[in-house]
Amino acid sequence: MTDAISRFAVPKLTDMPDDIRARILTVQEKSGFIPNVFLALAHRPDEFRAFFAYHDALMDKPGPITKAEREMIVVATSAANQCQYCVIAHGAILRIRAKNPLIADQVAANYRKADLTPRQKAMIDFAMKVSARAQEVGEADFALLAGHGFTEDDIWDITSIAAFFGLSNRIANVTSMRPNAEFYAMGR
Secondary structure (H helix, E strand, O other), X not given: OOOOOOOOOOOOHXXXXXXXXXXXXXXXXXXXXXXXXXXXXXXXXXXHHHHHHHHHHHHOOOOOOOHHHHHHXXXXXXXXXXXXXXXXXXXXXXXXXXXXXXXXXXXXXXXXXXXXXXXXHHHHHHHHHHHHHHHHOOHHHHHHHHHOOOOHHHHHHHHHHHHHHHHXXXXXXXXXXXXXXXXXXXXX
């Protein structure tokens, strides 16, 4: 890639703290490339560690909300926040986790028209409300989600994913973080 991946300085891999370099090399070994988010956020090592610890706690946990559904939340809210990096990167992850080459584009363009279940649409409706109008969340929202089988722990997870990626979207947008070219073809 010839364009800068961030408007801020990106440290050389050899200059990064050992734990961050090890994490990045593990990701590179698994995926075949280093996602630019790892390099861009290495600009601030303590924040890198905190960011990825919370990311992993939210996105890698087992439970009734599948990993693919978690990615649906990310793609939908990131599209609403106009975050190119997260739509492209998490769209690739969604295609792989859902084993569906169309779903990420559908969710990013208009999740209401996507091939989702009523439960998934309710989940994303709530995530979108958290992302844009959290001050309006009320008991009716909880009742609607409960009607689709979501527990209070599930609602906490949906809320946390939407809120965390609101932060992530804003950082990616301000830093002008560029998605890796590799993401575009993944899972297609």
